[in-house]
Amino acid sequence: QVQLVESGGGLVQAGGSLRLSCVVSGRTFSTYRMGWFRQAPGKEREFVAAISRRGGSTLYADSVKGRFTMSRDSAKNTAYLQMNSLKPEDTAVYHCAAAEGPLATRADDYWYWGQGTQVTISS
Numbered sequence: 001q002v003q004l005v006e007s008g009g010g011l012v013q014a015g016g017s018l019r020l021s022c023v024v025s026g027r028t029f030s031t032y033r034m035g036w037f038r039q040a041p042g043k044e045r046e047f048v049a050a051i052s053r054r055g056g057s058t059l060y061a062d063s064v065k066g067r068f069t070m071s072r073d074s075a076k077n078t079a080y081l082q083m084n085s086l087k088p089e090d091t092a093v094y095h096c097a098a099a100e101g102p103l104a105t106r107a108d109d110y111w112y113w114g115q116g117t118q119v120t121i122s123s
Contacts, residue, residue, distance in 0.1 A: 001026045006022050006114045006116060007117055011121075012086060014086060019081070020080065020081040022081075023076075029077040030054060031100060034050065034098050036096055037096075038092035039095070040091060047061050048060070048061055068082065093118050094119050096114045097114070
């Protein structure tokens with residue numbers, strides 16, 4: 001049984017920063033590529049970032065490129081999302097996800113999901 005637990009969300013002002021964490025348990029962390037997705041009220045879940053099994057490759061949505069950085073630490077079984085220069089439109093519930101195989105941006109390509117952490121950016 002694979003479990004993902006996110007943390008690090010909160011309320012910050014526009015221009016601020018947050019770092020989200022996603023701890024994975026139940027299977028070998030390096031088995032999985034990891035992704036972050038977000039869902040704002042009334043909107044569909046959207047891709048934010050993804051990282052390969054060993055961290056050598058990353059993908060980002062155009063809306064966050066240059067502001068967000070995804071990384072992973074195998075010693076801690078944890079994936080991170082460093083979010084800088086935050087904007088009100090970044091407000092959403094952020095979910096991490098895991099699966100085997102090549103990098104992917106579609107939610108349907110991920111097998112395991114965390115419960116999400118709320119990020120709220122005030123203007």
